[in-house]
Amino acid sequence: MIRFLTAGESHGKALTTIIEGFPSNLKIGIGYINFHLKRRQAGYGRGLRMKIETDTAGILSGIRFQKTLGSPISLMIKNKDWDNWVEKMTSDKRLAKVEKITIPRPGHADLVGISKYNFDDIRNSIERSSARETAARVAACSIARRFLEEFGISIGSFVESIGGVYPKSNFALNLFNNNLPKNFTGWSLSGQSDKSEVKALDKEHEEKIINKIKLAKKKGDTLGGTFYVVATGVPVGLGSFVHYDTRLDAEIARSVMSINAVKAVSIGTGFEAAEKFGSESHDEIILKGNALTRKTNRAGGIEGGISTGLPIVVRAAMKPIATLMSPIESVDLHTMQHVDARRERSDFVAVPACAVIAESMLAWSLAKYFIEKFGGDSIEETKDNYKSYTEKLNKRINKNFKKL
Ligand code: EPS
Helix, strand or coil: CCCCEEECCCCCEEEEEEEEECCCEEEECHHHHHHHHHHHHCCCCCCCHHCCCCCCEEEEEECCCCCCCCCEEEEEECCCCHHHHHHHHCCCCCCCCCCCCCCCCCCCCCHHHHHHHCCCCHHHHHHHCCCHHHEEEHHHHHHHHHHHHCCCCCCEEEEEECEEECCCCCHHHHHCCCCCCCCCCCCHHHHHCCCCCCCCHHEEEEEEEEHHHHHHHHCCCCCCCEEEEEEEECCCCCCCCCCCCCCHHHHHHHHHCCCCCCCEECCCCCCHHHHCCCCHHHCCEEECCCCEEECCCCCEEEEEEEEEECCCEEECCCCCCCCCCCHHHHHHHCCCEEECCCCCCCCCHHHHHHHHHHHHHHHHHHHHHHHHHHCCEEEHHHHHHHHHHHHHHHHHHHHHHCCC
């Protein structure tokens, strides 16, 4: 079983993470982790903070000569902004001049946080609920992503809409119709979308989105959006229908929904499937050579909670950032008067970053079920187990049914 924990406040000294359960001898260099950290920082519409930080991880344990040891891996990302926050965030005594925050921002964790944890300063809620934490997740999940690459599993994403601006032709249809370029991989999607400041797949769409973001900025407002995350090369058989908590779709929904500001997750055609006839929704089973597969992929690569071998297609929706420069109404908890919500430095849009984080969380969920199925203390052992299963899969089906 793999697991990870993250620790760290948004304006604290650093973020840290401990990752456990990966086999030994997996090759991974710090450059790989930092590459994905940099991807998470990109995107038109981010705030000033991203100009301060250049997220780079340091490896504290678990990796020697660029190979995992099988022991817990710990990583640290220092917050450059810490220098400006020492007095406000010190673990030592509060100085009298450090202001307490008393006006909660609607849509943020401010009010629920002080209610639940009995705080007298909203800063205590802001810090850990901040999406800064997702930097540590991306670092941790890059181990999972690297691991999956060893088995030809590739993950990428693109932004479908920001502020309701959709593309003229939606690439998602190609995914559902199984009408994909010959050497299509999940990563090839990111190869294309990473070239765009808003992770859009075409220039016209990008321009329209940027105009919408400019409008939001001008109004002191924020935007959310939708994005797709796709994994290719996933073998048949990850996850199971035997229990509610072993289904791959449920696992993925949980991990993507856990990302700050994500309010909806669907697999395959999702909500649209509910409007169709069964004959328009399901994927006909066909023979390709002597392998069984599906004509289309409306199911998004999962049937009965188990991966089908077709691309895993996840769509998610992120709500607009909750910190507004032209704020909506709130209550000052000190005076108990109606006031404008507090302005804080923040992003206007973070949907492209959210897509990268979702890639990471999807990598984690797939690695979790992959390791559960194939096990192994070293990567060599995992590969042997994987090979034996995949090579015999079709032979077993043929043999079992020929006997009838
Ligand atoms: C965030 C507020 C902003 C974002 C932050 C998430 O930070 P700050 O308050 O320091 O300006 O930039 O995101 C990150 C720091 C990051 O690394 O993604 C929030 O309130 O959630």
